[in-house]
Amino acid sequence: MKDEKKTIWSWAFYDWANSAFATTVMAGFFPIFFKKSWAVNLSFQKSTFYLGTVNSLSAVIIAVLAPFLGAAADKGDMKKKMLICFAFLGIISTFFLYTVSEGKWLPALLLYFTAYAGFAGGNLxxxxxxxxxxxxKKRDLVSSTGFALGYIGGGILFLANVLMYLKPSVFGIxxxxxxxxxxxxTVACWWAVFTLPLILFVREPKNKTHLSLTSSFYSGWNQLKDTLKNIxxxxxxVLFLIAYWFYIDGVYTIIKMAVDYGASMSFSAGSLITALLVVQFVAFPxxxxxxxxxxxxxxxxxxxxGIVAYCFITIFGFFMQxxxxxxxxxxLIGLFQGGIQALSRSFFARLIPDDKSGExxxxxxxxxxxxxxxxxxxxGVVALFSGSNRYSILSLIILFAAGALILTRVDSRLTT
Incomplete structure (x- = not known):
């Protein structure tokens, strides 16, 4: 039943679970460790290019499959099952990052590729x-609660991992x-354990006609074609999605590449990690x-x-010394990052039919x-060809401006 506290909190705790990957792995230790250990023989520009390219390629797979998988999940009552499958892929891949030795940048990128695909697919x-x-009426607050839990949960584990990194002897490492x-x-275990509330207590409404797995994909494909035909x-x-495509590009890019940008300016690993912790604990409230x-x-x-604030952040980043x-x-990122993500999700949920939410x-x-x-x-390309990471971050302001302009054309009266 909708709006039950146990169901809402169980759903929101998946944000707590998988945000450990977003903080410790994606934003934190992977880009730092990739440059300092796995890609130790590569230049900063080349490692930035490879990391940016893999982030992009892993996103392509999910992007291409997402509408089809979502439509099939709607028809076969499989949204929860598909979430579990993708989460398992991400958890296993993250776990095996432990086994990659120094200088082995390609295996590290391949595991990161599949881990990110699991993370992104599960989020769909x-x-x-x-x-x-x-x-x-409650989706704005529920969505914000999920993101807030994600920031505090991811932040708590990240803090523990940072302490392990800075003071390994204290932990017997x-x-x-x-x-x-x-x-x-620890990220793999955290992700697995805190996915359990969703598995146990979130119930997906059943369709009147039960469909097999094959029939679900066939029916989902037909639903997808019908939606595109009557778009x-x-x-x-659709208008909101176009605006979202532009402005969320800048948000996600800053999330993924901020540490890499800071490292290219010769800031210490400890300083970069501290900054990430600041983001997490500011973003929670x-x-x-x-x-x-x-x-x-x-x-x-x-x-x-929020979009205007990100324009300012981008300009500030260009002049940073x-x-x-x-x-x-x-x-500044902590103040606006969670809000813009949470409200984008709930705003879009108001514009769509519930029975096609997966699609x-x-x-x-x-x-x-x-x-x-x-x-x-x-x-990555701008950094590679200009030889300066400053110009690469400044280019993001174009995306924020385009997203804001298109968003002004969305009729928000239809979302109330």
Missing amino acids: FYDSLITDVASI PDSTTAVRIAFI KQYKQA AALIYGRIGVRIGVKTALLI EIWQFYAIAV FFGFYNMLGKFAAILGPFMM
Whole structure:
């Protein structure tokens, strides 16, 4: 039943579970360890290019499959099952990062490739389940709660892993390199354990006609073709998706590439990790507050404020010289990152039919992943050819501006 507290919290705890991958692996230790250990013989520009390219390629797979998988999941009541399958892929791949030795950049990238695919694929079905756990009036706050739990959960484990990295002897670990390897194992275990509430307590409504796996994919394909044929019926949802494609590109790119950018400016690993912790613990209350602000002033207005803030962050990043400025940017990102993600999800959920949530969130995640293809790759290419990472981050402002302009054309009255 929608709006039950146990169901909402069980759903939201998946954010707590998989955010450990987003913080410790994706944003934190993987890019640092990739440059300092696995890609130790590569230049900063080449390692940035390879990391950006793999982020993009892994996103392509999910992006291409997302609408089809979502439609099939709708028809076969498989959103929860598909989430579990993708989560398992991400958990296993993350676990085996422990086994990759120094200088082996290709195996590290391949495991990261599959781990990210599991993370992104699981999020597709996690997002679509919001229409099954929350009514329209509560989706803004429920979505914000999920992101807030993600930030605090991911932040807690990341803090523990940072302490292991900085003081390995205290934990009986021989050195910092081993601590990083162990951190990958802790992420896999954390992700697995805190997925259990969703598995146990979130129920997906059943269709009247039960379909086999093969029939679900066939029926899902037909549903997808029907939606594309009648896409004009969903004009506001499509317009929002185009805006989302632009502005979320900048958000996701900053999430994935911020540590790499800081490392290219010769900031220490400890400083970069500290900045990530700042983001996590600022974002926890900020996501909750931002969700309530969205309810008061309107979700669309709150999203536009967040996009403008990211334009300022991008310009600030271009002129950044000192580590204190990197920390200041971390605070600003923490204030707006969770809010813009949470309100985007709930805003889109208001524009779509509940019985096609898997399919429509497939489009939502598809465009988000295609956006994440452009941003990291663009940063990598600009850095490679200009020889300067500063120009690469400045280019992101174009994406934020385009997203804001298109978002102003979405009729928010239809979401109330």
